[in-house]
Amino acid sequence: MEKEGLSEILKKRTDGFNFQNQANATRRDSHTMIKLSNGAAIYNNGRCGKFLMGGVHGDERAPVVALTTFIKLDLEDVWILPCLNMQGHKELNHFCGDKNLNDEFREDTTLVFMQELIEILKNNKPNLFVDMHEDVEASNDYIWTDFDNDDIKEYCKANNLGLFYHPEVDEYYDSTKGTSQSFAREIGIKNCYTTETWAYSPLNRRVKRNIEYINYFLFEY
Numbered sequence: 736m737e738k739e740g741l742s743e744i745l746k747k748r749t750d751g752f753n754f755q756n757q758a759n760a761t762r763r764d765s766h767t768m769i770k771l772s773n774g775a776a777i778y779n780n781g782r783c784g785k786f787l788m789g790g791v792h793g794d795e796r797a798p799v800v801a802l803t804t805f806i807k808l809d810l811e812d813v814w815i816l817p818c819l820n821m822q823g824h825k826e827l828n829h830f831c832g833d834k835n836l837n838d839e840f841r842e843d844t845t846l847v848f849m850q851e852l853i854e855i856l857k858n859n860k861p862n863l864f865v866d867m868h869e870d871v872e873a874s875n876d877y878i879w880t881d882f883d884n885d886d887i888k889e890y891c892k893a894n895n896l897g898l899f900y901h902p903e904v905d906e907y908y909d910s911t912k913g914t915s916q917s918f919a920r921e922i923g924i925k926n927c928y929t930t931e932t933w934a935y936s937p938l939n940r941r942v943k944r945n946i947e948y949i950n951y952f953l954f955e956y
């Protein structure tokens with residue numbers, strides 16, 4: 736609990752977004768975009784039950800908009816990080832500088848804000864980790880996961896969503912090394928899902944779908 740990175744972040748957390756050059760940040764002062772929906776609980780050794788994150792890729796906007804609508808809710812044990820890649824979001828860039836954050840969920844990342852996030856996740860190990868993206872290729876919305884779970888199958892079926900389930904095979908694992916999925920598996924988070932919306936469909940539809948995703952994971956999962 737006394738980890739320097741976490742207490743720094745808690746002190747600096749804000750309700751707004753703070754756009755800075757993350758890719759080149761060398762000090763632990765760049766991470767004010769973390770909004771913990773119940774910071775007080777964490778100060779008192781509360782833990783993270785559910786962690787929802789958007790904006791890994793700066794050009795995937797709908798999850799950020801949707802998650803932002805939830806950050807004022809004071810939900811116990813829920814942490815919401817609306818936009819991981821603040822720099823990419825500002826620049827409408829898929830990447831953060833020249834780095835794809837999908838490759839940076841690893842212990843040896845050189846990005847300071849990723850080191851902070853990894854430290855937090857390792858120390859708190861949420862029961863549920865939801866990483867929200869958009870996809871320019873798929874023509875429907877879908878969820879992908881390493882984890883075999885009947886609830887997700889039912890949810891996808893009932894909501895006309897695709898489900899992209901990867902069995903735990905080494906070949907697949909190598910190709911996804913550095914993603915939230917592989918990282919979650921490495922550190923023992925049991926439930927990790929990546930949600931996707933089709934990026935070329937209208938923004939209002941995509942935001943609506945992301946709000947549905949969030950409602951499901953927060954209140955029904």
Ligand SMILES: [Zn+2]
Binds near residue numbers: 791792795868869
């Ligand atoms: Zn993405």
